[in-house]
Structure formats: structure tokens, C-alpha cells
Amino acid sequence: MSDASADVVVVGAGMVGAACAYYATRAGLSVIVVERAGVAGGTTGAGEGNILVSDKPPGPELTLAQRSVQLWRELGDMLGRQQIELEPKGGLVVTASPPEQAGLAALAVRQRAAGVDVVDVAADELAGYEPHLARDLAGGAFYPQDMQVQPMLAAARLLRASGARVSTATTVTGLRRDPGDRIRAVVTDRGLIHTPAVVNAAGVWSGNLAELAGVRLPVLPRRGFILVTEALPALVRHKVYAAGYVANVGRDSADLEISPVVEGTPAGTILIGSSRERVGFDATMSLPALRQLAAGAVRLFPVLATASTIRAYRGFRPYTPDHLPVIGADRRVPGLYHACGHEGAGIGLAPVTGHSIAGLLTGQAPDLDLRPFAPERFDAHV
Incomplete structure (x- = not known):
């Protein structure tokens, strides 16, 4: 991949990354997805495809799950429920x-x-x-309300539906910033991608990506x-x-x-x-x-x-140490957004995560309270 440019670079082509790409392109942004392995090659490809509200007590994660169930129904209608094996079995x-x-x-x-x-x-x-x-x-x-989906099929079909450019077998090796510390480019082993925004959807490697930006993220x-x-x-x-x-x-x-x-x-x-x-x-x-x-x-x-x-x-x-995902803009690095740390709920929470990130990328006020998922919440525990 030679030097390229996009409004947003999503790092990670699992279910969460696919959802971020889909909702960002729907919001009118150009997106490049960078993946070190293949589509759904990490946690997504090793999961059961759970979409659950049953395992969450009342609190911020349950609120996310309830909204995400609604979005999964919409995605099922758009992608075809049989095509992604979306089963509202309970x-x-x-x-x-x-x-x-x-x-x-x-x-x-x-x-x-x-x-x-x-x-x-x-x-x-x-x-x-x-x-x-x-x-x-x-x-x-x-x-x-509990459902199940075939996660590899869902991630692949959602990425295709997004229209985003996908670069697999591509490793991110650095993040470049301007004098004001804002993101301006992603460095990969296959070239440079100029962009003002990076979404960290790198799953279990999200902490490593955060380190490239000089911030701590305990995933x-x-x-x-x-x-x-x-x-x-x-x-x-x-x-x-x-x-x-x-x-x-x-x-x-x-x-x-x-x-x-x-x-x-x-x-x-x-x-x-x-x-x-x-x-x-x-x-x-x-x-x-x-x-x-x-x-x-x-x-x-x-x-x-x-x-x-x-x-x-x-x-x-x-x-993460508090068992809540990390969703939102990183105030420590302008232009860096996180969509990671979902533990076993990443498939279920992917649509609401992608929808929320797309809203932040386009300057919309979140329709859910994202403060419990703020990336900086771990700084006090260093």
C-alpha cells in the first residue's frame, strides 16, 4: 500500500472495527481499515457471537447493550439475517x-x-x-432479547457494506502528530496514511496501539x-x-x-x-x-x-481492570479515538460502539452517556 489518505483510519478489522467503519462511512467520512492479520482474525473469529442483555446488571454497560440490540436488529434487516446467522433465540x-x-x-x-x-x-x-x-x-x-450471530460472517459483510478500503496483513508501526499534538498520519509497514483521526479498535492489542501515541490504556x-x-x-x-x-x-x-x-x-x-x-x-x-x-x-x-x-x-x-469497555475520544491525544476493551461483549456491543464513535467523529453530541467508558479514567490508577 503506497501513501494514502482518509478522513478516518480504523485500526482493527474485527466486529468492533467493522462497525466503526460502517457507521463512519454512513456519516459521510472516507475510511481506511488497517488490520495486522485478516478480517475477524482476532477475538471476533474465536467467539460465540453473543448479543446479550441477560449477563449485565443495571448500569452503563447494560444501557449500551439495550441500544445495541436495537441496532443489531437494524443491521440484520440490512445485511440479511440468514446471511449473518442472526438468531433472536433468547x-x-x-x-x-x-x-x-x-x-x-x-x-x-x-x-x-x-x-x-x-x-x-x-x-x-x-x-x-x-x-x-x-x-x-x-x-x-x-x-x-438475547440473540446470537455468526461473528466472522457479520464482520466481513458489515465491512463490505461500509465501502471502506481494507488493508489486511498491515501493521501499524507509528502515529505521527503535528506540533499541536494532533494526529496527522498513521505509519504502517506498507506505507503512510494521512489522516486527522484514528480509531483504536485493535482488540487485545489496543494497549500497544495507545502506546504508539504515548498514552496508557490497560487492555x-x-x-x-x-x-x-x-x-x-x-x-x-x-x-x-x-x-x-x-x-x-x-x-x-x-x-x-x-x-x-x-x-x-x-x-x-x-x-x-x-x-x-x-x-x-x-x-x-x-x-x-x-x-x-x-x-x-x-x-x-x-x-x-x-x-x-x-x-x-x-x-x-x-x-480492562473495571470490566467496562473504552469508548470515546482521547483528550490526551487530539484525533485519537478508542473502541476497545469489551472483554466478551464485543460482538454484542459493536454496533452501539461504532455508532457512538461515528457521532463523535462528526461532532454530534452522543445520545448515550459515554463518561463511564472514558479512556482517561485509568490515569488515576497509574
């Missing part, structure tokens, strides 16, 4: 004991007050939602595994997960944590998660983690005990 959260059920019911009350659609499900009603569920569960809650990797079964008859109707999943998302422990998550795909395979551990960028496959994932799935769906797995894969969630 999510079923289940509990193993009466105390756990009481805790889930209390969370549901708070979520309803925040506008989430939640249906309490008694133990004897679970089979109506999932006929193959274990019979000794204490109950659950059903979230009709770190959190490893997770997924098991994939052989194609099976339709056994799982919804996204089903144990209530402990919500707690594990917000924990700060570096140790391996497992909470069963089971859902089907249009191809008939079943995806089994979820694990979390902080091991840096260690990409080693962990047999103990995979065994625990399988055991957790069988605990929820005993019928899976005889199913074969055909593969396992792993990825790295980009997390």
Missing part, C-alpha cells in the same frame, strides 16, 4: 439451588426496572423451554476456550447458561474459571463454553479446561454425554 439462565435462584430472581427485578424483558421460570417450567435440560435444576430466567488478554460438537438433531433451542456465568465475567481472579454455556448453531453443531483465565498471550490448549467445559455441558444437558466433539478453539478477550 437466552435461558438456569440455577442449581434455591439460593442461586433467589439471587437470579433479585437480579431480574433490578433488570426489569432498567427496561429489560425477563420472564421468571420455575423449575417445572424449564422443560417447556429446553426439553433436554437436566431435571434437578432449581429454576431460571428467560431473556427474549489485557483473558483466554477462553470453546468446544464444538458434531452436527446433531436440534437439541438446544436457546442460549443456555448457568447463573454463575454472570459472576465470572466480573471477577478479577487470574485463575481458570468455568461456567457452563451451551447453544446450537444453524449448522447443527453445538458450541460449549465458557472459560476465563489470565495467562497473557499463552495460546496453549488446556486439556483440563476442555474437560471441565465438557463436564459442565453434560451437567446441563445429559443427552450430550454421548456426543462427539469435532474441534476446540481458543481466543483472548480484551478486558
Whole structure:
């Protein structure tokens, strides 16, 4: 790629970067997307495609998720729901004991007050939602707004729909600034891109990109595994997960944590998660983690005990110390914008992130309060 220019350079061609490119071009801006690997080659390509409100307590991230669900519906209509495998299947959260059920019911009350659609499900009603569920569960809650998408398809099709120029296998090596410290160009190993605005959508490498601009952004990797079964008859109707999943998302422990998550795909395979551990960028496959994932799935769906797995894969969630994403303009570097740190919610929150960034790029007042996601919020903790 020889020297080029654009109104905006988006660094990262995952789901978040694709959404930023799409909404920026819709706002009339010229966009170049730069990606060190391939489209959806990072966290996006290693995820389940979750679009969830169920796993978020009332607060700023839930507000983002509610808006993003609306935007996903619009994107589904535009891209074609079947083409991106967007399934409004709903999510079923289940509990193993009466105390756990009481805790889930209390969370549901708070979520309803925040506008989430939640249906309490008694133990004897679970089979109506999932006929193959274990019979000794204490109950659950059903979230009709939860959805699932095929993230690689969605990212690729959204990038194509954006009309942005995409440069894959391209590494950003520097960010040039003018005497007033404003961004003026992106330096890559394939040439220079003149631009007044850079969007950092580099996923787990977002902290590295921020360093090129001389600022600190504590976005770190959190490893997770997924098991994939052989194609099976339709056994799982919804996204089903144990209530402990919500707690594990917000924990700060570096140790391996497992909470069963089971859902089907249009191809008939079943995806089994979820694990979390902080091991840096260690990409080693962990047999103990995979065994625990399988055991957790069988605990929820005993019928899976005889199913074969055909593969396992792993990825790295980009997390921040307070488990909130980083979305907004960086006041420390004029012209630098961040859209990263979503941990396991990047697919679900991608549209609202891209829409918000596009608004900032064009000088519009945000329609959501972005202050909880400000890039500078970590400076006090240095």
C-alpha cells in the first residue's frame, strides 16, 4: 500500500472495527481499515457471537447493550439475517439451588426496572423451554432479547457494506502528530496514511496501539476456550447458561474459571463454553479446561454425554481492570479515538460502539452517556 489518505483510519478489522467503519462511512467520512492479520482474525473469529442483555446488571454497560440490540436488529434487516446467522433465540439462565435462584430472581427485578424483558421460570417450567435440560435444576430466567450471530460472517459483510478500503496483513508501526499534538498520519509497514483521526479498535492489542501515541490504556488478554460438537438433531433451542456465568465475567481472579454455556448453531453443531483465565498471550490448549467445559455441558444437558466433539478453539478477550469497555475520544491525544476493551461483549456491543464513535467523529453530541467508558479514567490508577 503506497501513501494514502482518509478522513478516518480504523485500526482493527474485527466486529468492533467493522462497525466503526460502517457507521463512519454512513456519516459521510472516507475510511481506511488497517488490520495486522485478516478480517475477524482476532477475538471476533474465536467467539460465540453473543448479543446479550441477560449477563449485565443495571448500569452503563447494560444501557449500551439495550441500544445495541436495537441496532443489531437494524443491521440484520440490512445485511440479511440468514446471511449473518442472526438468531433472536433468547437466552435461558438456569440455577442449581434455591439460593442461586433467589439471587437470579433479585437480579431480574433490578433488570426489569432498567427496561429489560425477563420472564421468571420455575423449575417445572424449564422443560417447556429446553426439553433436554437436566431435571434437578432449581429454576431460571428467560431473556427474549438475547440473540446470537455468526461473528466472522457479520464482520466481513458489515465491512463490505461500509465501502471502506481494507488493508489486511498491515501493521501499524507509528502515529505521527503535528506540533499541536494532533494526529496527522498513521505509519504502517506498507506505507503512510494521512489522516486527522484514528480509531483504536485493535482488540487485545489496543494497549500497544495507545502506546504508539504515548498514552496508557490497560487492555489485557483473558483466554477462553470453546468446544464444538458434531452436527446433531436440534437439541438446544436457546442460549443456555448457568447463573454463575454472570459472576465470572466480573471477577478479577487470574485463575481458570468455568461456567457452563451451551447453544446450537444453524449448522447443527453445538458450541460449549465458557472459560476465563489470565495467562497473557499463552495460546496453549488446556486439556483440563476442555474437560471441565465438557463436564459442565453434560451437567446441563445429559443427552450430550454421548456426543462427539469435532474441534476446540481458543481466543483472548480484551478486558480492562473495571470490566467496562473504552469508548470515546482521547483528550490526551487530539484525533485519537478508542473502541476497545469489551472483554466478551464485543460482538454484542459493536454496533452501539461504532455508532457512538461515528457521532463523535462528526461532532454530534452522543445520545448515550459515554463518561463511564472514558479512556482517561485509568490515569488515576497509574
